[in-house]
Amino acid sequence: MSESIPLKPLGKEDIRKLESALLAMVLFSQETLEALKNPHERLTWVDSLYTAAAAFAREKAGMPTSQIADEVGVTEATIRKHLRGETKAGQLVLKAYERLSKEGFKVDLPPEIAATSTQELSRLREKVEKVRKLLNEALSELSS
Numbered sequence: 001m002s003e004s005i006p007l008k009p010l011g012k013e014d015i016r017k018l019e020s021a022l023l024a025m026v027l028f029s030q031e032t033l034e035a036l037k038n039p040h041e042r043l044t045w046v047d048s049l050y051t052a053a054a055a056f057a058r059e060k061a062g063m064p065t066s067q068i069a070d071e072v073g074v075t076e077a078t079i080r081k082h083l084r085g086e087t088k089a090g091q092l093v094l095k096a097y098e099r100l101s102k103e104g105f106k107v108d109l110p111p112e113i114a115a116t117s118t119q120e121l122s123r124l125r126e127k128v129e130k131v132r133k134l135l136n137e138a139l140s141e142l143s144s
Contacts, residue, residue, distance in 0.1 A: 005105050007097075009061040019057035021105050023050060025096040032092060045089075052082040052089035056097060059083055 005021040006014040026032055026049050035045050051074055058068045065083075069076040082090035 005100060007060065007101050009057060011061075015057045015061050018060060019053050021100060022053040022056060022093050022096045025099065025105070026053065026089075026092045029092060029096070031088075035088070048082075048087065048089035049092065051078065052087065052093040053096075055079045055082045056090075056093050060097075 005017050007018070009015040009018050027046075032045070032049065051072055054072045055068050058071065059065075063071075065076050065079050069079045072079065081087050082093070085091045085094050
């Protein structure tokens, strides 16, 4: 997401951008990844995160709770709980919004995911170096 994320959305596209950024930031948080390890939580957890992110983005756009509930497809009570931070999903989305407003859009990959990416990158660098050496050897032979 190289485009700017509006903290106060003005239309549907801005709401989508904010909602998507919040959801991405929350999905890769350590707290979320820990919760997803629990099979009993897994089924409803991602849905709750989406609902909280959708509610929060729409609330920042100035929508009333009743309209948010209609658009998201849940009760007004559920929307209010998420917006007040009475749910874990609501708390995580609020933290993500605060980070977004201070640091901009930034997803911190958990160590286990980041380590895998770093290892893969190292392997690719080694392969590129081998190919570079072979290419230099072949060029040397051709010029002799």
